[in-house]
Structures are given as C-alpha cells and as structure tokens.
Amino acid sequence: MKKQVPLLREFTKGLWEINPTFKQILGMCPTLAVTVSAINGIAMALATTFVLVFSSLMISLVRKLIPNQVRIASYIVIIATFVTIVDLVMKAQFVELSKALGPFIPLIVVNCIILGRAEAFASKNGPLRSVLDALGNGAGFFISLFVLGSIREIIGSRTILGYQVLPNGFEPWLIMILPAGAFLALGLLMGFANLYIERKKNLVRESLIAQYKRVGREEITDEVLKEAGV
Amino acid sequence: MKQISLIVATLTIIGIIAGGSLSLVNNWAAPKIALNLKAETERAIFLVHPDGKRYEEIKNAGLEVYKVFNEKDSSVGYSLVYDGNGFQGNIKLMIGLTNDLNRTTSIEILEQSETPGLGTKILEAPYKDQFNGLEVNPSIILVKGAEPSNPNEVQSITGATISSKAVVAIVNEGITKLKDIENKGASE
Amino acid sequence: MIVNLWQAQVEVKRKNMETTTTIEPKQKVYFDLTTSPHLHSRWTTSKVMWFVVAALVPSIAAALTFFGWTQIFIIIVAVAFSVGTEISIQTIRKKQITWFDGSAALTGLLLALTLPPNFSLSATAIGAIVAIGLGKQIFGGLGYNIFNPALVGRAFLQAAFPVQITTWTKPNFAVDSVTSATPLAALKFDKIFTDTASMTIGNIGGSLGETSAIAVLIGGIFLIAVGIVNWRIPLSMIIGMLVFGGIFWLIDPQNPTPVFHIFAGSFLFGAMFMATDWVTSPITNKGMWIFGFGISLVLIVIRIYGGLPEGVMYSILFMNGFVPLVNRYTKPTIFGVAKEAVKK
Numbered sequence A: 001m002k003k004q005v006p007l008l009r010e011f012t013k014g015l016w017e018i019n020p021t022f023k024q025i026l027g028m029c030p031t032l033a034v035t036v037s038a039i040n041g042i043a044m045a046l047a048t049t050f051v052l053v054f055s056s057l058m059i060s061l062v063r064k065l066i067p068n069q070v071r072i073a074s075y076i077v078i079i080a081t082f083v084t085i086v087d088l089v090m091k092a093q094f095v096e097l098s099k100a101l102g103p104f105i106p107l108i109v110v111n112c113i114i115l116g117r118a119e120a121f122a123s124k125n126g127p128l129r130s131v132l133d134a135l136g137n138g139a140g141f142f143i144s145l146f147v148l149g150s151i152r153e154i155i156g157s158r159t160i161l162g163y164q165v166l167p168n169g170f171e172p173w174l175i176m177i178l179p180a181g182a183f184l185a186l187g188l189l190m191g192f193a194n195l196y197i198e199r200k201k202n203l204v205r206e207s208l209i210a211q212y213k214r215v216g217r218e219e220i221t222d223e224v225l226k227e228a229g230v
Numbered sequence B: 001m002k003q004i005s006l007i008v009a010t011l012t013i014i015g016i017i018a019g020g021s022l023s024l025v026n027n028w029a030a031p032k033i034a035l036n037l038k039a040e041t042e043r044a045i046f047l048v049h050p051d052g053k054r055y056e057e058i059k060n061a062g063l064e065v066y067k068v069f070n071e072k073d074s075s076v077g078y079s080l081v082y083d084g085n086g087f088q089g090n091i092k093l094m095i096g097l098t099n100d101l102n103r104t105t106s107i108e109i110l111e112q113s114e115t116p117g118l119g120t121k122i123l124e125a126p127y128k129d130q131f132n133g134l135e136v137n138p139s140i141i142l143v144k145g146a147e148p149s150n151p152n153e154v155q156s157i158t159g160a161t162i163s164s165k166a167v168v169a170i171v172n173e174g175i176t177k178l179k180d181i182e183n184k185g186a187s188e
Numbered sequence C: 001m002i003v004n005l006w007q008a009q010v011e012v013k014r015k016n017m018e019t020t021t022t023i024e025p026k027q028k029v030y031f032d033l034t035t036s037p038h039l040h041s042r043w044t045t046s047k048v049m050w051f052v053v054a055a056l057v058p059s060i061a062a063a064l065t066f067f068g069w070t071q072i073f074i075i076i077v078a079v080a081f082s083v084g085t086e087i088s089i090q091t092i093r094k095k096q097i098t099w100f101d102g103s104a105a106l107t108g109l110l111l112a113l114t115l116p117p118n119f120s121l122s123a124t125a126i127g128a129i130v131a132i133g134l135g136k137q138i139f140g141g142l143g144y145n146i147f148n149p150a151l152v153g154r155a156f157l158q159a160a161f162p163v164q165i166t167t168w169t170k171p172n173f174a175v176d177s178v179t180s181a182t183p184l185a186a187l188k189f190d191k192i193f194t195d196t197a198s199m200t201i202g203n204i205g206g207s208l209g210e211t212s213a214i215a216v217l218i219g220g221i222f223l224i225a226v227g228i229v230n231w232r233i234p235l236s237m238i239i240g241m242l243v244f245g246g247i248f249w250l251i252d253p254q255n256p257t258p259v260f261h262i263f264a265g266s267f268l269f270g271a272m273f274m275a276t277d278w279v280t281s282p283i284t285n286k287g288m289w290i291f292g293f294g295i296s297l298v299l300i301v302i303r304i305y306g307g308l309p310e311g312v313m314y315s316i317l318f319m320n321g322f323v324p325l326v327n328r329y330t331k332p333t334i335f336g337v338a339k340e341a342v343k344k
Helices: A007-012 A028-034 A038-062 A068-093 A095-104 A106-110 A112-122 A127-157 A179-215 A222-227 B002-048 B119-123 B125-131 B161-187 C002-022 C045-067 C069-092 C103-113 C121-133 C149-160 C183-190 C196-201 C213-226 C232-251 C258-263 C267-274 C285-305 C312-320 C323-329 C339-343
Strands: B054-057 B064-069 B075-085 B090-097 B103-111 B141-143 B153-155
Touching: A007 A127, A028 A038, A028 A095, A028 A106, A028 A127, A028 A179, A038 A068, A038 A095, A038 A106, A038 A112, A038 A127, A068 A095, A068 A106, A068 A112, A068 B002, A095 A106, A106 A112, A112 A127, A127 A179, B002 B054, B002 B064, B002 B075, B002 B090, B002 B103, B075 B103, B075 B161, B090 B161, B103 B125, B103 B161, B119 B125, B119 B161, B125 B153, B125 B161, B141 B161, C045 C069, C045 C103, C045 C213, C045 C267, C069 C103, C069 C121, C103 C121, C103 C149, C103 C267, C121 C149, C149 C312, C196 C213, C196 C258, C213 C267, C232 C258, C232 C267, C232 C285, C258 C267, C267 C285, C267 C312, C285 C312, C285 C323
Parallel strands: B141 B153
Antiparallel strands: B054 B064, B064 B075, B075 B090, B090 B103
C-alpha cells in the first residue's frame, strides 16, 4: 500500500521540488517563447494553470471509466477542449493579451506539463489530490515564468510590468527580448539553481557525516540524504 | 469485441461532450470575437483618415480596401490594407490615400516582426510621419543620408535600411495595384 | 551489526592512513590526465598568446592611425574586463588562477579589434564579460570551449546592441565615395563598390582591426612563419572564397568579385586570427581543409542572400560547432592492426 502523502504536500511539491520548468524541464516551448515580458509570462502561466487544473480534475474523475488502450487519446481530447475554451475566452475578452501570446495559447495542448501530470498523477489519484497537484504545478510554472519574464523584461526593455525601473542611461540589452536571450537567461537560472542545490546538499552531507560518526551508521547514500530532506 | 465496443463508446461519449461544451462556449464567444475584429479594423481605418466618420468596403477588388466618408458624407479617400516582406517577417500596413490616389494621408503599421529597437523604428514618428501628405507619383523614393528634397521622397532610418525600404516598397506596390483596379473599373 | 560494520570501516581507513603517511610527499607521483591528443612542443600557452599579441600589433597600429588614438580605451577596457572576469570566475569556482597565461587578455584584444570605432565602453565591458564568462569559463576554461570566445562576445553584442555595433565612424582620412558605411554595407544597400586599394590600406569604414588588409596579412604571415598558425586554415578559406565567390560571380556579374569578398569586411582578420584558434579548430589536416571551405561557403551564402552585409563572425561560429564532428570523421587510419581486427 502506498504511503499517504499529506494533502498540503501535493500542492507545495510543485512549487520547487518538482517545479515543471526547473526540475521536470517540461513545457520549454512556452517558457522560452512568451517570456519577453513579465505580463506575458503571467498570462501564459494562468492560462496553462486553468487548463491544467480542469483537465486534471476531469481526468481524475473519469480515470476508472476510460479503457487503458485509449487513455492518452481521451486525455488529449479533454485537454484540447479546455485549451480551446481558454483560447476563445481570451480572444473575446482579452484581445491584447491573446494577440501577444499568439499561437502559444492553442499550443498549450501539446504542453508536456499537462499531459505529464495527467498521466503521472491525475490518472492514479482522486480528484482532490489531482486538483491540488495541478494547482501546485501551475503555481510552480507561474513562478518560473514570472521570474524569467521579469529578468528578460528588466534587462531587455528597462521595465517591469510596464513600469520603468532602470534609468534611461541604461542601454537595454535587446538580446534579452530575442529568442537567444531566452536560452541564455533560462540556462543561467538553471545553472545557478543547480549550483545552489549542490552546495546545500554538500553542507547537509557533511553535517550528516559528522552526526553519523557519533551514532555509528554505515554510509551516506542518496536514500539517506532523501530521508534527511535534501 | 466487447473491448472494442467499449473503446468506441468511450471515445464517442468524450467526443460528444467535448464538442457540445465547445459549441456552447463558441456561441457565447463568436459574436464578441467578431465585434473585436470589426472594432480593430474600424480603428485602423480611421487612424489614417482622422476626419472619417463612416466607411464602406469596396467589394470584389481582390484587395482589402475601404472608401472613407466624413461628417458631411462626402468621400475623403481610401484606406488600403496591404502587406509584404520586411527584414524578418511580414509587414502589414494600413495606407490612407486621397480620392485621386496622388497622395498618402498617412500610414499605420498593423503587424510587423522587425528587429526590436532597430527595424521597429518604422513604428516611430520620425519615419512614419514622413508619409503624411506624401506625393506618390510616379512612386515613393527612399533616400539615404540626405534630407528629402522632393515631395515624393522618404528618408531611410540609419541602420535599418531594409525595414525602411520594405515599407516604401509595400506602399508603392499597394498603390499600383489599387490604381490598376481603378483603371479597370473605369474602363468597364 | 551496523555498528560492527562501521567499526570495521574505520579500521580499514586508519590502516590506509598509516600507509599513506609512510610515503614522503616528494615521492608522490602525479599523473596529468587530459583528453588526447597529447602534443608536446616548445610552445607553452603563454608563449603562444604573447606571439599572437605581437602579431596583432600592426592591426592595432592601423586602427589607432585611422580611427584616432582614443580607440586605445576600447582595447584597454576589453582586455581589463576579460582578465578580470577570468580571475573572478576562477576565484569563485576555487580553480587555479591562470590569467597570466595571456589567453584571456588575447580574447579581450581580439574582441576589441572586431568592434566598431568609438564603440561604447560600457558595452565593450559587457562583451568582454560575456566572452570570457559564457564563451569560455562556463565550459570549464581554456581548452574546453566549443566556440571562439571573442566571437561569442561579439555575437552577444551584435544581438544586444544592434544599432551601436553597426554605427561606423568615418576614418580620419576618408575619401568621399565611402562615407561611414563599410564596403560590404555600401555594396549591399547602395550598390557602391569600394576599390581594393583602399581596402588593402584600411582607410575605410569598418571594425577597428579588420579594415587594413595589409596589417592583418603582416601579422598573419608572421604567425604562419613561426608555426603558430597552421597555413591550411587561412589558405583553404581563401581558396574556398575564390571558388564559391567565383561561382556566384560567374552566375551573376552583379555580385562582387571573389577578390572583393576576400578584402572586404573581416574575412582576412577572421581567417588569420579567429578561425585559427587552437581550441576551436580541427586537429587533423584534412579537417582543417573542410573547416576552411565550410566557413567560406557559409560566409558567401550569408553575404549574398542574408539580411546582414557581413557574416564572418557567424560563419566561423557555425563551423566551430562542427569541429568535434569533423575531428571524428577525419581521424587518421590506424596502421599496424590486422584488417579483421579493424573490421570488428
């Protein structure tokens, strides 16, 4: 029997531990393409989260009714339905945003985060947990896109959410709002994140070694580290 | 056999539900989307003809072109939508023309994907305003470095020659096409 | 049980420590392991770097003559920030600090010479930081980088500040026919040809180090003569340009002659100083020919069909990416092995 994870944990794990962008490295296409400004990142993340939450809920509700052979096809139809709804609503109500995000709203269908969560989580868990998991992943995606969008907007156009934050004397680095800038910014962010994690791991490892020497335990494996919460 | 019918039934039901809910949303959204599109076209048409109050689409022209009328319902000219290749992608323009097609009233860039900060200077006043009341006969000419000396000359943007050239080429080509249609219409 | 194991381990460790302490530090043997090929030569890294710097002196002199002595500041800033970035990153990563081998300084100098005259000093500094940081140190330092660091910095600046980097100041003794545009830009946008004589001397618009063909050639021939630069790369680039440029010229005489292509822009500078970088060029002779021809082919396509007038930087960076592949497929045949063994 699977160990039951606390409900809150299903949400919080998506924020960092299995962050879609930085840990699962999923959904790279919208991450790189739309984050030329913070507002675009926010809109994209919200649209994705909407689709993610509702499709996870639906899939988790019907998971026992769908024959195994056609589960992926069924998931895709469900996801595509919600994506089309988002697309239509945005075109009707938020014309400017829908223009800025262009083809990337319909492309949420192929965003691996959604199918990934559907297959890995929603198809195996109840509705409540699935929604919490979807919300957590959506929030994680939101954080990544907002951070990336902010960095690119600040350096590439001197503004954040449309407000100027850097002085006129600062010559904006146009590369940051070009595709190359997306790769550079994301790569460096990931690099620094991994560096931080590595450093933290080493610190915990060292303190554990010291601790275990006193207690007397065989060796520090990855499992031991995981238990210690690294 | 039972398995197959189950699969077919599941997919059919999902398809019906998905299609049904989408048609509901579309019923609500479609008129709004159409309204948005119309408002956008209208805005663009009157941007190049600020004194315009009413417009009529010229049908069967093979071009997206509108005749614009002012308050007194007399024609002030044409608004022509025309596009062509820029430096990196398509440039779509709204070109305002006088009734005799001899001058542009002004131009408006509807869509473009030029290099930010360089090609996008075609959106800015120093370049764009050169098209206000510009002579188009025999055609618009792009000059580099020097100030325009003739009424049909436009000065190029430093460092963005290709984008500047593209806009002029699109305007010239659009006007030629429109004139051809006018002539044909007159002869018929 | 666990406790026992632990104790056993500690004992083993203690034994190991005792044995190691018996060895005197002097007797320790170090094996310096690097990836092949292992070349042994009289050239140390720093010696090579200073020779290349010496070879650049004519180009620097030409730049200062034609564009004014104040251009020295661009060079100083680029070199200082390159060396500074190298030291900072090596300090942060707790690696051995190797700025004195001159490779960072050379990268800075090469970067400066590819920049337009009177280029903003703050942007120059950014370019130098990117060149060393993203072009070299992020891969692990000298010898591990895939792309030419100076060109990485230059490409970053091209994308980040497209207006400034294509603003060419008039040289001091400019003739009227070519104002401030580079010969290639003048040709592409206005169909004005620049004569080969002015391109040889360098009294034309362009990047600091690239305008004077004669200065570049003096430096390049010096490097070939002392054996630092392998003649195959520049020669294959020039032959490649004569062939491919010639084909385009024969198809449509509207296109410039291959000779114009060789003297215009940074072709010669790239051929002598950029493409021949030891780290980012092929190691086999056959590979060098492929590399040189490849650069010329990509370059001619960019110059004739591309939106930009110049493409030496992009074509070299592009071919840099192919170097590992080229090395792999031009590996010399192994002799002294039975045919059956090779087949297996």
